[in-house]
Amino acid sequence: MTPHDIEGFDPLAENHIPGGLEKSIAEEAVRREVLNILKSYTGYFDLFSELLQNSLDAVDIRKKLEGDDYKPRIQIEIDISKNRVRVCDNGCGMDSDQFRFCFRPNVSFKSRKDSRGHKGVGATFVAYGFSSVRLITKQKGGSIAGQLNSGRQWAEDTSGSFPRPRFSAIAHHAEGLEHETSGTCVEVLIESQQRPKLAWIQATNADQWLDLLRIKTPIGGIYLSASGRDINVEYHVKVTDLSGKSTYAKNRDIDYYYPHEIPLIYKQKSLSEIEKKIQSISGDLSTRLQKLPDEFRRLDAVWDVWKSEDILKEIHISRNLDEDQKILVSKHDITVYGCFLSSAKTWTTFQKDILKVHPNAVLLRGGLQLASDFMPQGDLSVIPLTSTIGYQNNTHIVVHLRDGNPDMGRKVFQPEIKALADELGRRAVDVFKRYLSLMREDTGAPTGTAARDLRDFIKQQETYRESKPLALRFRNRACALQSEPQSEQDVIALFHELVGMGIFEGYGFLATSESERYDSIFVTNYEDDSALYSVERKLGVSPSSERRESIPYVLEYKYDSDALVDDFAKEKKYPQDIKLLVCWRVGQKTAREFGVSPYLVGEEGSVREFFGSTHALYQLREKRLEVICLRDLISYLRDPDEEEARQSQYYAQ
CATH class of the missing domain: 3.30.565.10 (Histidine kinase-like ATPase, C-terminal domain)
Known part of the structure; x- marks a missing residue:
């Protein structure tokens, strides 16, 4: 040559x-x-x-x-x-x-x-x-x-x-x-x-x-x-x-x-393993499920792979496919991988704590990943569910084709291929939903925080306190909660303690409930000028705020704001009813669904409606609710300049 x-x-x-x-x-x-x-x-x-x-x-x-x-x-x-x-x-x-x-x-x-x-x-x-x-x-x-x-x-x-x-x-x-x-x-x-x-x-x-x-x-x-x-x-x-x-x-x-392989998944089973175990137990289906050993219960993930012949034989997967789509399944030797997680928070925790990359990067998430000729093609798309749509965030589907022939740029497939992949994704979610009783309950907290036996649980909490101490003091008073929140209950406890310490002003609580649709009813009263926004009091409310006791408002508590977005998607709760969210952190899904305005940057907080709120969420340029992100607030109390600079950079991305 x-x-x-x-x-x-x-x-x-x-x-x-x-x-x-x-x-x-x-x-x-x-x-x-x-x-x-x-x-x-x-x-x-x-x-x-x-x-x-x-x-x-x-x-x-x-x-x-x-x-x-x-x-x-x-x-x-x-x-x-x-x-x-x-x-x-x-x-x-x-x-x-x-x-x-x-x-x-x-x-x-x-x-x-x-x-x-x-x-x-x-x-x-x-x-x-x-x-x-x-x-x-x-x-x-x-x-x-x-x-x-x-x-x-x-x-x-x-x-x-x-x-x-x-x-x-x-x-x-x-x-x-x-x-x-x-x-x-x-x-x-x-x-x-x-x-x-x-x-x-x-x-x-x-x-x-x-x-x-x-x-x-x-x-x-x-x-x-x-x-x-x-x-x-x-x-x-x-x-x-x-x-x-x-x-x-x-x-x-x-x-x-593959999602079932990520380190945060402590207990996972394939559907074929589950079905094999169920078949080995005598009795009706309900009895069999009750007799499943502990290794098949409280699962963090269930998953499986359906090859082309499995797709055509499995009625729950193929029931809505027409003859042309069945021909495409065979022609392209289509294979479907699916994984259903007990908590959609696992994706965020994986990206933050394992990958440790930019929170706005869309990497391994719930959604539909098309693949052709042994490699992923293009970005994730939303699984188009028509009911229980919140489960699309828990499910990762890969639809792989041989000779899928996407257009330029590695992402656009022929419409009939995309429609077939959407249908296979929907049907896979339907199959996973049949095993919901075996999944760990999703509380909105990060994966891996479920209770273990008492000794391990105590040791775990001691270790957690060492690695993530809260160590907050305000006006010579120390916060009783000694480590960062791990659950929604911790968020509730921390918020009310901060109110008691005088960090938040003007709040009155009528009720807190764990059985009603919404968590809490509260009122505000900003008669005292110390609650108003100024250069010296950047956590204060707008000077134009009502100065007498307000009407009752709805307050929601979540560990992660994304859990509330999931509730909206599943129509468990409605954004028009809620005025204030108190959470530990603001998640990426929230940032995708809403416009997020940071109140701790510059003079953005001068329009604040509720004392100490750190963000406002907007849709179609209309403010939907305010958010108190406790993690950001505590960081601001410790070093206002550093936290303001961090938020300025983060929300400028």
């Missing part, structure tokens, strides 16, 4: 048009085609997905040629400090023609039957979606290396300031290929105004990034209908954070991060 005149080569050249108006028209048509491809890629992980998909296809090809003696390896480097991503594989490499034309739209050298991608648009996105791309490939006959600059600037240029990029030949040396007979390295430089902004997701080390790539890219292979399809790739990940510190991780034989 020879470089074949890489220097000055234009991958988009229309060689059969020598010049003139025809050439100008053709060049503009090519630009529009490239720009349409770029616009179809809107996801944070699109760049990683395309690079890793190509690498996996390359090592797959070499594995088939060389067999078990070949050890596939992919190196991933993410340099957050320099906005640079590099993926290097020891796959089949490219010859000179493949190298020269791989960036051209709609050109693919892959087999449609065997590869993960074959549309010929992913490499175009990589080449012309960013500031600079370096491509180095190696085969037994030699190596070729080239660099393409200003691809994005050319694609979006309307003034003629940027000529169409041409390859520049560069040195052939590529770290990671020195001891390999073949392979390819691709390095992409992302300018500050381009996406993805590597620092935004707040993952700073290699272990975090390996988990993220497992969830959102082809690294997390979905081999539900193809046992043995995984080729046991060894992944090496290097991440350099903003300070220049590098961390490393290595793993092999990775598949998709």
Whole structure:
């Protein structure tokens, strides 16, 4: 293999048009085609997905040629400090023609039957979606290396300031290929105004990034209908954070991060395990359920996999499918994975405490994930339930197709495929609902806080106090609650203690109930000027507030505000009835369903209706209710400037 005149080569050249108006028209048509491809890629992980998909296809090809003696390896480097991503594989490499034309739209050298991608648009996105791309490939006959600059600037240029990029030949040396007979390295430089902004997701080390790539890219292979399809790739990940510190991780034989495998799930069973156990017990169904041993009760998750033949045989899954949809199930060898969690809070806790990434990133959640050719495609969508819609937040469904053939940008499937996936998702939720009696009750608290035996429970609370002490003092009085809240009951206790300590002013409580639809009825009385907002009293209410006793209002308590959003979705409670929510934290679902206005920033609190409220929730520009987020409030009491700065940055995202 020879470089074949890489220097000055234009991958988009229309060689059969020598010049003139025809050439100008053709060049503009090519630009529009490239720009349409770029616009179809809107996801944070699109760049990683395309690079890793190509690498996996390359090592797959070499594995088939060389067999078990070949050890596939992919190196991933993410340099957050320099906005640079590099993926290097020891796959089949490219010859000179493949190298020269791989960036051209709609050109693919892959087999449609065997590869993960074959549309010929992913490499175009990589080449012309960013500031600079370096491509180095190696085969037994030699190596070729080239660099393409200003691809994005050319694609979006309307003034003629940027000529169409041409390859520049560069040195052939590529770290990671020195001891390999073949392979390819691709390095992409992302300018500050381009996406993805590597620092935004707040993952700073290699272990975090390996988990993220497992969830959102082809690294997390979905081999539900193809046992043995995984080729046991060894992944090496290097991440350099903003300070220049590098961390490393290595793993092999990775598949998709299925929810029943996440560390917060302490007790889980597949439906097939449950059914097998039920069948081993004599008596009617009710008796069998009562006789199930403890390992099958109070489950954090139930899950199962239905292959295409299972879908067609299982009446609860296939009952609403028409004949055309049944044909699609067989044609695409559709497989469905489903997992139902006892608490939707598990998703938030997993992202916060395990992944430790930006709270607004949508990663592993309740919803429908379409997948094709062994990899997730596009973002999660809502499972379109028509009843008990709150359960859509507890359920994660993966619908995998062979040769699903999504459109550009890895996300849009044909309407009949999407409709079929929606129906399969609905029916899977219906199946899981049959096992609700075996699930742990959802109280709105984080997963894993259920009572154990007394000794373990006491030890757990002592350990928790050491790791998350509350240690709050106000006007020389210490708060009696010694650790951060773990449940709704803790939130109620803490709020009323803070009222007693004088942190909150003007509240009067008529009733608190655990059996009525709503938790509490209260009134306010702001006759004392000390309850009014001012520069010195930023927790006060608007000076225009009613100065006498108010009418009775409804107050709700939750550990996490998302539990109230779930109640709204299930029509257990109604936003128009509630004036104030007291919770420990404001969740991401709340931020998605409502506009959130932070009252602890600047003078935003000057319009506050209830003393000490930290946020207001809006829909259609109308305020629905106010929120006292105790975690944010306590942080504000300890250091007002720091908490105000944190909220300013957080709500500016």
